[in-house]
Amino acid sequence: MIRFDGAAKHHPDGTVAVAGLDLDVPAGRITVLVGPSGCGKTTILRMVNRMVEPTSGRVLLDGTDVTRLPAAGLRRGIGYVIQQAGLFPHRRVIDNIATVPYLLGWDRRKARARAAELLELVGLAPETAKRYPFQLSGGQQQRVGVARALAADPPVLLMDEPFSAVDPVVRAGLQEELLRLQGELNKTVLFVTHDIEEAVRLGDQVVVLREHGEIAQLADPHTLLTAPADESVAAFLGRDRGLRGLGLRSAAGVAVRPLADTSQHGDWELLLDADGRPAGWRATDGAAHPAPAFHPGGDTLRTALDAAVLSPAGLAVAVGPDGRAVGTADRAAVLAALADDHRPVSTRGR
Numbered sequence: 001m002i003r004f005d006g007a008a009k010h011h012p013d014g015t016v017a018v019a020g021l022d023l024d025v026p027a028g029r030i031t032v033l034v035g036p037s038g039c040g041k042t043t044i045l046r047m048v049n050r051m052v053e054p055t056s057g058r059v060l061l062d063g064t065d066v067t068r069l070p071a072a073g074l075r076r077g078i079g080y081v082i083q084q085a086g087l088f089p090h091r092r093v094i095d096n097i098a099t100v101p102y103l104l105g106w107d108r109r110k111a112r113a114r115a116a117e118l119l120e121l122v123g124l125a126p127e128t129a130k131r132y133p134f135q136l137s138g139g140q141q142q143r144v145g146v147a148r149a150l151a152a153d154p155p156v157l158l159m160d161e162p163f164s165a166v167d168p169v170v171r172a173g174l175q176e177e178l179l180r181l182q183g184e185l186n187k188t189v190l191f192v193t194h195d196i197e198e199a200v201r202l203g204d205q206v207v208v209l210r211e212h213g214e215i216a217q218l219a220d221p222h223t224l225l226t227a228p229a230d231e232s233v234a235a236f237l238g239r240d241r242g243l244r245g246l247g248l249r250s251a252a253g254v255a256v257r258p259l260a261d262t263s264q265h266g267d268w269e270l271l272l273d274a275d276g277r278p279a280g281w282r283a284t285d286g287a288a289h290p291a292p293a294f295h296p297g298g299d300t301l302r303t304a305l306d307a308a309v310l311s312p313a314g315l316a317v318a319v320g321p322d323g324r325a326v327g328t329a330d331r332a333a334v335l336a337a338l339a340d341d342h343r344p345v346s347t348r349g350r
């Protein structure tokens, strides 16, 4: 566990980056720091690996004041991922990933074998190993950055806006990947972002900061979205926080009407492919339209609502884990589930 105990950073020019932070970052969980530019997020993160030293107060890592630990050794035991990956441009991907194992004196073959394993773990093809960073896309570079941070299997990962330089689609993929990895690895993650959407998606706990690293609210994502501490937090969360909160609730409560013998639903015919997956809705004039679907066991209420809203038939198609259609839910059924159940349900398989 990481504990900030009145940790403060005052710069010589008089700037108070962090006035005095008390915060526990629990082991094996993702804690996200979110807040406006200049509120002290990066400063807080860097106090953990001594890239910034507190001017007063302490940062404890498993009970030990980090300033008592040799900085180099401390940093080798903490994975660090930054925006635009920060890879060494003149080193091949495999050697970038093996940086810390080399520093730790592992033999070259063992270090490279570990790097190859990590390449696979973060979803990159084996042939990527021999490339140089400039030969990769931004998203691939970030994956290499994550692999490099994980190479020596550190218990703690510091991530400073790691996904903010890539486009929203790639970013969503990287977020998914991080949650999947975390499901396997259970690292203690401290993650900095200025994007509230990213914060609620990734965080087990979210720390909303205001100026000088002052905590405006510390809560799990559901509580944050449904019960912001004050007006300023509510404003920071944005006007659609209610809708966003649906993204944290399971669609399991939506009443699904099983598929009947007929494929006709009022004026609309549900078309299935050879495997029984939804292929479209056919109108009475014969024109086919997409059939948006959701998986009650795995998707969120937001996905279910989206499917119902977008469906030309007004019916979201419910599918099983294999993608086969099992039934339909109309908009009223989704809204009923929405009104019914306010319990947050983790959809992360954790």
Ligand SMILES: Nc1ncnc2c1ncn2[C@@H]1O[C@H](COP(=O)(O)OP(=O)(O)OP(=O)(O)O)[C@@H](O)[C@H]1O
Residues within 6 Å of the ligand: 011, 012, 013, 015, 016, 017, 018, 035, 036, 037, 038, 039, 040, 041, 042, 043, 044, 194
């Ligand atoms: N070396 C320095 N000297 C003086 N002030 C500094 C120094 N480094 C950072 N600061 C100030 O400390 C405050 C906190 O900076 P920090 O980088 O931690 O903020 P941040 O929340 O990470 O911002 P951003 O989201 O823009 O990256 C800012 O006002 C910044 O200008």
